[in-house]
Amino acid sequence: MSLLSIRDLCVAMGPQEILRGVSLDVPDGSIVAVLGSNGVGKTTLMRTISGIYRGRQGSISFAGQPILNLPAHRIVALGLCQAPEGRQIFSNMSVRENLVLGAGDAGPGELDRIYTLFPVLAERLRQNAGSLSGGEQQMLCIARALMRRPRLLLLDEPSLGLAPKLVALIFDLVRRIRAEGVSILIVEQNARAALRIADHAAVMEDGRIVLAGKAAELRDDPRIAEAYLGGHVHG
Numbered sequence: 001m002s003l004l005s006i007r008d009l010c011v012a013m014g015p016q017e018i019l020r021g022v023s024l025d026v027p028d029g030s031i032v033a034v035l036g037s038n039g040v041g042k043t044t045l046m047r048t049i050s051g052i053y054r055g056r057q058g059s060i061s062f063a064g065q066p067i068l069n070l071p072a073h074r075i076v077a078l079g080l081c082q083a084p085e086g087r088q089i090f091s092n093m094s095v096r097e098n099l100v101l102g103a104g105d106a107g108p109g110e111l112d113r114i115y116t117l118f119p120v121l122a123e124r125l126r127q128n129a130g131s132l133s134g135g136e137q138q139m140l141c142i143a144r145a146l147m148r149r150p151r152l153l154l155l156d157e158p159s160l161g162l163a164p165k166l167v168a169l170i171f172d173l174v175r176r177i178r179a180e181g182v183s184i185l186i187v188e189q190n191a192r193a194a195l196r197i198a199d200h201a202a203v204m205e206d207g208r209i210v211l212a213g214k215a216a217e218l219r220d221d222p223r224i225a226e227a228y229l230g231g232h233v234h235g
């Protein structure tokens, strides 16, 4: 069954069409990766799913309910949470305050689970979030989104700007989060790492999905190798 199902989604900013008929499914329990170069509409897609941008046409259903153009807080309440592009943590608040704010009405009940998944954060609860390293800030961003116990987690470029070792750590965390029963839709420019953990993947170009399939098959697709894996199929 599809937990998230997007059909013919169109989004425009004024006269400019950003998404031109996007259809995509996230099967329950899976990791789905969206790949694509700068400016093709990946973040716009994530923001529209989350209710931050309005869709002009098409439909999105989540757990069987139509959610396109619902207010963002109602979508979160249904169990769909986003770790946004650029992290957007509250720099002048502590790590713990960021987590508790992320929980909203759900309260701090998830803190113990978060500390187990992110021991690095557990060691820095009183530290200002702005003083965390880039990798720690990314972990805080993901942890904050998990405070609501979502069924679906949206991750927008979680590995951006991180050193290879931290990229590996973040991807390992994504795998563990899925193992706890959270489905994941991840946008990444690190195609190689994303295709390694994903079950399914889609490639966007200019507001459309131009290629989609099982991640294992896309890994071996010469079009992907050429455009996103630096010409090497395996590595």
Ligand SMILES: Nc1ncnc2c1ncn2[C@@H]1O[C@H](COP(=O)(O)OP(=O)(O)OP(=O)(O)O)[C@@H](O)[C@H]1O
Pocket: 013, 018, 036, 037, 038, 039, 040, 041, 042, 043, 044, 045, 085
């Ligand atoms: N709020 C907005 N107002 C006007 N144009 C926007 C807005 N949000 C996005 N766009 C435009 O939509 C297009 C797609 O942007 P988007 O951020 O979705 O791309 P992206 O694939 O996430 O790129 P990147 O990989 O650089 O993050 C861009 O041309 C961008 O300028």
Ligand SMILES: [Mg+2]
Pocket: 042, 043, 044, 085, 156
């Ligand atoms: Mg983006």
